[in-house]
Amino acid sequence: MLKIKNLYKNFGSIKAVEGVSFEVKKGDIYGLLGPNGAGKSTTISIISTLLQPTSGEVLYEGSNIFLDSKPIRRDLGIVPQDIALYPTLTGYENLLFWGNVYGLKGSQLKKRISEISDIVGLNERIKDRVDKYSGGMKRRLNIGAALLHMPKLLIMDEPTVGIDPQSRNHILDTVLELNKQGITIIYTSHYMEEVEYLCNQICIMDEGKVIALGRKSELVELVKEKTQISIRFDKTDVCVLNSLKEIRGVFDANIVDEGITLFGDNGDTLLAEIIAKATEHGRRIESIDVKKPNLEAVFLHLTGKALRD
Ligand SMILES: Nc1ncnc2c1ncn2[C@@H]1O[C@H](COP(=O)(O)OP(=O)(O)OP(=O)(O)O)[C@@H](O)[C@H]1O
Ligand SMILES: [Mg+2]
Missing domain, CATH: 3.30.70.100 (Alpha-Beta Plaits)
Structure with missing residues (x-):
């Protein structure tokens, strides 16, 4: 589904990503595991076509995403590391806004928002202003926004950082459920327990490089x-x-x-x-x-x- 080939990204003298390659297959929950500054978010921004790599290629369904970004943009849902919500609007209004960004309208959008509120467990609070939400609820709404246009590939960048255990568990369950429904997921984290629990394939990054990749059992073989x-x-x-x-x-x-x-x-x-x-x-x-x-x-x-x- 997605092939990342020898990706490099420099920010001036900072080498954020240095020769990263990995492949995500349809149906995977693919884990990108690494400490702060490993280059996870930079890699994700490149895959999302928000950032041009210094060199290297990303192929989506066989085609270079920088020659034609339409297919991946159509199919991709992205849950950014930093919450992208309007605090003074309600959860519902935020989803309306993001739905419009994705070109959804009218009764179709309303129906989808109601489904999403269910999926992320915010049904009862969806008409409340986002600045009244807990951190975990904001995270869940952020995930909901990424799901509006029914993405085939969902990228989640550290979606459980700094939230309560209940929201965290809810998010982990949601990831498994979405995957069951056929969505391929790239899950970024520096919590190895989460990656171990969720992911069938894992890529461990450090200082811009891939240091190991494979199934969990293969990685554990190393030690x-x-x-x-x-x-x-x-x-x-x-x-x-x-x-x-x-x-x-x-x-x-x-x-x-x-x-x-x-x-x-x-x-x-x-x-x-x-x-x-x-x-x-x-x-x-x-x-x-x-x-x-x-x-x-x-x-x-x-x-x-x-x-x-
Ligand atoms: N826009 C930018 N300008 C300059 N340097 C950047 C920029 N974005 C990232 N970097 C640097 O690139 C390196 C990789 O950062 P990145 O955000 O990709 O890491 P990360 O694995 O997502 O880390 P974290 O777990 O902290 O989110 C870091 O040294 C960071 O400071
Ligand atoms: Mg990051």
Whole structure:
């Protein structure tokens, strides 16, 4: 559906995007994951034809969007990172305004606004002024505005930043529901939990570059040896530590906070062996905590830094 090929964007001496390539297939919920300044919004602005790249190509259904921007503009709904609403108008009036921008009118527009109010869960508040809305409600209305013209491709730029958990959950559910209805989605975030939960394909960006992409399972393969296991025994000492170090696949075992924390390359089989070693030494296990590798670990592994500050 959408191919991004070797995209570069400089703002003066700032290299915002440096050689970004990825492909979004019809039906995807495609995650763009990266910390502040990674180049996510710049990439999105280019895909939305709001910004010309310094070089590189974007193909929508096989055609270059900078030679003919009509097809992508017709099919694209965009939820910008910064809320684009008129605070002194009601939710309804805002949707009327955006509907007119998209060329919708009359009873067709009214019907669509009523559907949208349902989808984003604002039915009861749609006649209230937007400056009386909570942050989460504004976000939801912002999403509604992007849906008015029935887009085939929806791009959401960090739609859950700074909002209450209830609105956040509502937005995540909406994303899944819209995707079920056939809308392809590009979802930008620096919350790896959201991207893990929603996205079937993930592109991790940092400092303008793609550092990894693929399915979540493929990305996690990159750090599969990094399962972290923390065990508390009734008594922890060097003797039990050394015996755990003998287990094949265990590395970097240390006594931490009166327990033992180790890394291993296969969490599931390690557990049985850890329990066996404990029994052998007559130790009782009080707790075991297994942390499977996640996207945070992938990011740390590839960049040497945490995804969030
Ligand atoms: N219009 C602009 N003029 C100058 N520099 C810009 C402009 N837009 C973005 N940048 C710079 O480009 C880099 C990438 O910014 P971008 O907004 O694309 O990152 P982002 O991944 O969306 O970050 P965030 O999570 O903070 O939204 C940053 O260093 C930013 O300061
Ligand atoms: Mg951004």
